[in-house]
Amino acid sequence: AQSVAQPEDQVNVAEGNPLTVKCTYSVSGNPYLFWYVQYPNRGLQFLLKYITGDNLVKGSYGFEAEFNKSQTSFHLKKPSALVSDSALYFCAVRDGGYGNNRLAFGKGNQVVVIP
Amino acid sequence: TAGITQAPTSQILAAGRSMTLRCTQDMRHNAMYWYRQDLGLGLRLIHYSNTAGTTGKGEVPDGYSVSRANTDDFPLTLASAVPSQTSVYFCASSPYWDGDQPQHFGDGTRLSIL
Numbered sequence: 001a002q003s004v005a006q007p008e009d010q011v012n013v014a015e016g017n018p019l020t021v022k023c024t025y026s027v028s029g030n031p032y033l034f035w036y037v038q039y040p041n042r043g044l045q046f047l048l049k050y051i052t053g054d055n056l057v058k059g060s061y062g063f064e065a066e067f068n069k070s071q072t073s074f075h076l077k078k079p080s081a082l083v084s085d086s087a088l089y090f091c092a093v094r095d096g097g098y099g100n101n102r103l104a105f106g107k108g109n110q111v112v113v114i115p
Numbered sequence: 116t117a118g119i120t121q122a123p124t125s126q127i128l129a130a131g132r133s134m135t136l137r138c139t140q141d142m143r144h145n146a147m148y149w150y151r152q153d154l155g156l157g158l159r160l161i162h163y164s165n166t167a168g169t170t171g172k173g174e175v176p177d178g179y180s181v182s183r184a185n186t187d188d189f190p191l192t193l194a195s196a197v198p199s200q201t202s203v204y205f206c207a208s209s210p211y212w213d214g215d216q217p218q219h220f221g222d223g224t225r226l227s228i229l
Contacts, residue, residue, distance in 0.1 A: 004157075032215055034217055036217075036220075041222070041223075042222050042223075043119075043205055043207075043220035043221050043222045043223055044158075044205070044207075044220040045220070046217040046218075046219070049215070049217055051215045090157060090158070096215070101146060101163075101209060101211075101212045101213055101214070101218075102160060102163070102173070103158075103160070103218065105157040105158040105159075106157055107155055107156060107157040108157055
């Protein structure tokens with residue numbers, strides 16, 4: 001079964017500083033990896049995904065993530081954080097094999113960007 | 116704007132009562148999903164539907180039922196609510212069950228069982 005670990009409950013960062021949200025995963029086959037963001041009282045919004053190809057994936061709102069197969073990680077990054085980036089971030093994984101779209105989500109990381 | 120509509124947005128329900136959470140999508144997606152979100156646990160899959168007419172059990176299906184009579188609608192029913200079902204419920208959809216496209220989410224139903 002697939003699983004995701006997001007080890008930090010909350011990430012605090014000063015505005016303008018680099019932001020990193022950590023994610024490690026476990027899956028038996030090839031991983032399909034996703035990052036979502038959730039703002040208060042809203043549903044999850046898709047940020048980016050890794051399916052295959054280049055290990056560095058660029059997504060919405062200036063976010064990017066790096067797939068590292070040897071470390072089974074998919075950390076989310078942004079070079080310069082904005083106050084508006086304060087939100088809850090979820091990493092998710094599924095087995096890329098045929099016949100399965102059951103995502104496993106991490107518990108989420110609260111990001112607080114301090115002005 | 117195309118997307119997923121969930122209703123109601125919030126509800127307080129007495130234990131033992133039944134309730135149906137509604138979900139409608141206008142993207143003609145084949146696959147649909149119901150999740151519950153609880154603090155510290157992330158999102159957990161309750162039920163899913165590969166395509167209209169078929170449904171399957173997720174990680175936490177007990178106490179919930181679903182139906183998929185057509186492509187657009189995927190209601191979730193609590194037959195006899197219990198306090199442990201207090202949660203935020205999200206409906207999601209994706210173009211295909213086994214594709215690599217991300218799931219799209221509604222804005223949720225906040226349900227409190229007293």
